[in-house]
Amino acid sequence: NAGVTQTPKFRILKIGQSMTLQCTQDMNHNYMYWYRQDPGMGLKLIYYSVGAGITDKGEVPNGYNVSRSTTEDFPLRLELAAPSQTSVYFCASDRTGSYEQYFGPGTRLTVT
Amino acid sequence: AQSVTQLDSQVPVFEEAPVELRCNYSSSVSVYLFWYVQYPNQGLQLLLKYLSGSTLVKSINGFEAEFNKSQTSFHLRKPSVHISDTAEYFCAVSLIQGAQKLVFGQGTRLTINP
Numbered sequence: 001n002a003g004v005t006q007t008p009k010f011r012i013l014k015i016g017q018s019m020t021l022q023c024t025q026d027m028n029h030n031y032m033y034w035y036r037q038d039p040g041m042g043l044k045l046i047y048y049s050v051g052a053g054i055t056d057k058g059e060v061p062n063g064y065n066v067s068r069s070t071t072e073d074f075p076l077r078l079e080l081a082a083p084s085q086t087s088v089y090f091c092a093s094d095r096t097g098s099y100e101q102y103f104g105p106g107t108r109l110t111v112t
Numbered sequence: 113a114q115s116v117t118q119l120d121s122q123v124p125v126f127e128e129a130p131v132e133l134r135c136n137y138s139s140s141v142s143v144y145l146f147w148y149v150q151y152p153n154q155g156l157q158l159l160l161k162y163l164s165g166s167t168l169v170k171s172i173n174g175f176e177a178e179f180n181k182s183q184t185s186f187h188l189r190k191p192s193v194h195i196s197d198t199a200e201y202f203c204a205v206s207l208i209q210g211a212q213k214l215v216f217g218q219g220t221r222l223t224i225n226p
Contacts, residue, residue, distance in 0.1 A: 040218055042202060042216040042218045100161070104155050
C-alpha cells in the first residue's frame with residue numbers, strides 16, 4: 001500500500017495563476033480531506049468529502065475548489081493564486097468509524 | 113463550534129526527562145480527542161485517541177494521555193523522552209455526532225536536548 005500520495009511536492013506560482021494539487025489514496029477510505037498548515041496556526045480544514053460525488057466546505061474554503069469523482073482521488077484546485085495561499089497543503093483520508101486519519105507527505109506552495 | 117488550545121508553542125527538555133504537553137478544548141457537545149505527531153518534513157500520524165472507555169490512553173512508544181472531562185483537558189505525557197521524540201505534536205477534537213472531521217490546536221514543538 002502506498003497510502004496517501006500527493007503531487008507535486010513543491011511548487012512556485014505567480015499571483016493570478018491556477019493549479020491543481022493531486023491526492024490519491026489506495027486504502028478504499030470513504031473520507032478524504034484537504035488541510036493547509038501555516039506556522040503557529042496548526043492545520044485548518046479547507047474541504048472534505050464523505051464519498052465519491054459528495055464534498056463540503058471546511059473552515060477556510062475561500063479561493064479553493066474540489067471535486068471527488070472516484071473513491072481514490074480528491075484534487076484541490078486553486079484559482080487566481082494569491083500570496084495568502086502560500087502554505088503547506090496536506091491531504092488525508094479515513095474510514096467511517098475508524099477516526100484515524102492518514103496523511104500524505106504534503107505539498108509546499110509558494111505564491112509570489 | 114469547537115476549539116482546541118495548546119498552551120505551549122515550544123517545549124525544550126533534556127533527554128530522559130519527563131514531559132507534559134498541555135491541551136484544553138472547548139465544546140458544547142461531546143467530542144472525541146486525539147494527539148497527532150509530525151516528524152520533520154513529514155505528514156501527521158496518529159499517536160493516540162480517546163473515543164470511549166478508560167480515560168487513560170497509551171501509545172506504543174510510551175506516550176499516554178488522560179481525558180479529564182471536568183477540566184476539558186487531554187494532556188500528553190511521557191516519563192522519559194528520547195532524541196527520536198523530537199517533533200511537533202498536535203491535539204485535535206472531533207464531534208461524536210455528524211461528519212468525521214478534526215479541529216486542531218496550534219501545535220507544540222518538542223525539542224529534546226542531549
